[in-house]
Amino acid sequence: MSDLKKIKDEYLNKLDSDLNIESVNQIKTELFGKNGQISNSFKSLGSLPTDERKKFASDLNSIKDELQDKINSKLQEIETKEINSKLENEKVDVTLPEREFSRGKIHPVSQVIDEISSIFSEIGFSVEEGPDIENEHYNFTALNTPDNHPARDMHDTFYLDNNKELLLRTHTSPVQVRTMLNGKPPFKIIAPGRTYRSDSDQTHSPMFHQVEGLHIDKDINMGHLKGCLNYFIKSFFEVDKIKMRFRPSHFPFTEPSAEVDIGYEIKDGKIVIGEGDKWLEILGCGMVHPNVLKNVKVNPDKYQGYAFGIGIDRLGMLKYGINDLRAFFETDYRWLNHFGFDPLDVPSNYRGLSR
């Protein structure tokens, strides 16, 4: 027994010192190898008298377990140490730049169109489109603007032929005509798109964007028009309250017609929408003129409703603080990067319009 204790103490002591894997394996062999001290002790079991054998076996087993545990933990310890030192050598400067990634951008006009579509989707509108090239009939005549009407002068039209039959649409209103001619009431649509007028300065661009709205049903009146636009403007500018003013105006294709102003003020050089004592005109609207309904084969005695037209670029300028309209179309990489939106930033009514 005293031999066993001696072996135990000796090796436990050895294993406590600073060892590498090879020395631990050496110890392992010395103890548990073919001629190892513990192995030999087990071999000697048979030669012991029966009464001593039991006690000796029990002692031997416990010493064996103790030494084995010690060896395993020692091996573990060394392994961990080695891995740690290896990892230490592999250390890199993580402040170096990451691998290159590129980030694209969505143009503000597209973003605003998606915002608008999302808002109107919520109140039951669907999106329609029409061609950029229109004929004179759809752009003007069907919209109650005959050739001899001075209102035509309000639109500086780009023509594609000398007879002035073909033109670039001056507004999105011809989509109203196309939609109504191709379907049956009720109609509840918006139509965003490109529009063109031969006009160019700080606030006018020969191409710009409008969104047309049209809601025709049996009993749609000016109250619905007011409600719809009030809802839209509040949602678009993401405010709870908006100061809005409807005032009479004139468009050949609506009657009564209105222009809508929203209140604003300038705070710290920035425009704040919704409050203030200044008015900003943002859209034109009205009840669709009975002549227009007749022109598209809708009976004005049975159906009525409203239409509106909003300048998309201008809405974007107001919401996102963009000063120059022409910059929208000049493809300055810096501008696109600054005012553009992340492609994953899709406006929707459940996650909100803008971040």
Place this chain on the structure above:
Amino acid sequence: MKFTIGWLKEHLDTQKKDNELIEKLTNIGLEVESFENLSSSLDSFKVAKIINAEQHPNADRLRICDVDIGLDNTVKVVCGAPNAKKDLLTIYAGPGSIIPKNNMKLSVSKIRGVTSYGMLCSESELNLSNESEGIIELPTGKYSGKIGRNFFNSNTEKVVDLSITPNRPDCLGVRGIARDLAAAGVGKLKKISLKNIKNNGSQKIKVSITKDKNQGCTVFGSCLIEGVTNKESPKWLKEKIISLGQKPISAIVDITNYVMLDLNRPLHAYDADKIDNEIIVRNSKNGETFEALDNKEYKLGDDMCVISDKSGVLGLGGIIGGIRSGTEINTKNILLESAYFIPRSIRKTSKLLNIDTDAKFRFERGIDTQSIELGLSKAAELISEICGGKISNFDIQKTDKHEKNKIKFNVSLFEKITGFKVNDNEIIKILTDLGFEVSKDKFELDLKIPTWRPDITQSIDIVEEIVRIKGYENIETLQPEKTKIKDTLNAQQKLFHFLQRSVASKGYFETVTWSFTDSKINKLFKENLKEIKIVNPISSDLDVLRNSIFTNLTFYLKKNLDRGFKDISLFEIGPIFKDSKPGEQLTVIGAIKSGKISRLNWNEKDRVVDVFDAKKDVIQTLVEAGYDRQNFFVKDESPSYYHPGKSGSIYLDKDEIEPVAFFGEIHPNILKKLDIKTEGLVGFEIHMDYLKENKIKLKDLKTNFEYSDYQKSERDFAFVVDKNFKAQDLIEIISSIDKNLIRSIKIFDIYEGENIPQDKKSIALNVTIQSSEKTLEESDLEKINKLIISTVETKSGAKIRS
């Protein structure tokens, strides 16, 4: 339309403050553009007295004047006028004043060494007359007590500028505006006071309106005023004209202008002595010419409404008068015209001749047919008052009675359209105040429409009149209903939005450019599409509709390269045009990428963008949009603006006729022609119109999830094929050997060179084989291996590389 509040009050009896009137104007549809103190610029002109005037030491023609401008101290003004002398009452303009004649702003300045604080003014400098000899001499009696006061005292009034919509010609006259305001309850419309003028004798010049087809004149009223002395207008009239930013000319001209602005009643004054015998209102004949008051000679076509005499055309009725019969300062006898011209005729003629005048603007919108005599009376009264003369009887020639139009108005329509109710009595009052003659007939109102409202023809017009006068603020705001009739977006629109964001997510900046472009650039990209010219382009370098998105993208790419950017990725989604009829357009995505990948990168080697960058972006986009890569078929054909050897087209399926996309490097010639300097330029285009709607919806695609857990095996092959042999074909051959076992094929090396014949190349590929039924044994694998080799060798003429 400009006017002053004072002028308005000549027609409107009101106690309201200016700002209340202004707000009301906007609220009833007469939009106030501005309400400004135009006179602020005229306030700086003061009545002044020269206290002392002495010779300038350095200039013979100049004098140094001490001027009393009503302040404690006099000011020194250097003046060149010969009449600048002691005790003269004149007009002084201080530093900062703007001289109306030339819009010059005065400042304190040294004139030949002597400092001058302001200036003394001549009549011409103040636009009061053409008199430029010397400074104004004000009469002592009237002005000696007014030194220091504003000379233009009536102009302390602000000027209102209204934006009048084309349907409201009546509001192109101050009286019409006053009538609307009165109806809206802010005052009472005054009666027009006409002094009893004496009409002596008949109008001696014969007037006739011919019965030509499409005769543009239906009423021609005239009167002769003999023995007038034309002169400068009196101050009140000049000031009225000036306050609206116009220039006084002579009393007769100013009076006709005044009546026009006051009543929207255009008039024309002829020098009666220059009229050859008689006035004939007729249609022009092609080739006739006349010299108009704008000093231009116009060549007329057929059937334009002209006022003529025996010698020829005097003027274009309702548009512009002629020089031959124009009044001058020494005109003795005048013929005054007050006529009605049909808007359509006016518009047609003025468009053809490209003339825009105040009269044309008004007649085109429709003048009150019943204002002929009122206009003559008002003008004749003023002319005789200011210029003297004998007024003849009025001669009115008419081919149309112009009776008042009638409408039956069902009052219930008002609530149906506006959503709120106004009681019948109030409706009747509003309409009556607006000049309607109203009689009630059960549920309907019988209305006679005032002749100054040509815009009102049907019931909806009446609704508008009532609601605008009543006020739009009375319309209730109804909560929008959320019921949907249709899905918000159709399949094509969803695809549009998806592709747009898909391309952007690959690092491209979306841009929006004009739908038109420079024909010179367009030619490089138009292929066999038709060039579509704009008849009236905004500038000569934006003269055609674009046949390709690349026209503008390359143009702006160059601009950004010139700004110093190198690695640029741009795209646009929008229309290109095939032809000039509605609908002959396609929706296309165009994207370009320039420069290098990983430029100046510490851990990756940079490389120039190449065709496979473009191919990756376009294929990934299509795959993300839901199209099956397995079915794509790539051809090495592409439009001529791509590099012929490094570009291709993509078909959704082998059998499709139209490619949905092109990709490749841009042809070096294009870069050269556009002077684009970059290491590399690639691009792709996706034609949305050829993208078929995915028949299998995502929800259907996802019903069965099948997978195999049996062991996968991979085998590598290298085949030596002809150099022109397409990798796509090799993959097609292998994958069709056994679709159940061959799960994927990856090309991992292309080799040409040593050990390979010159006209050959080696394609190395890795094939993954897996069964969904069992673990494949070595013998199965060996079988498929052999099959792959033998099939490829037979079908492609390839040789396995050993």
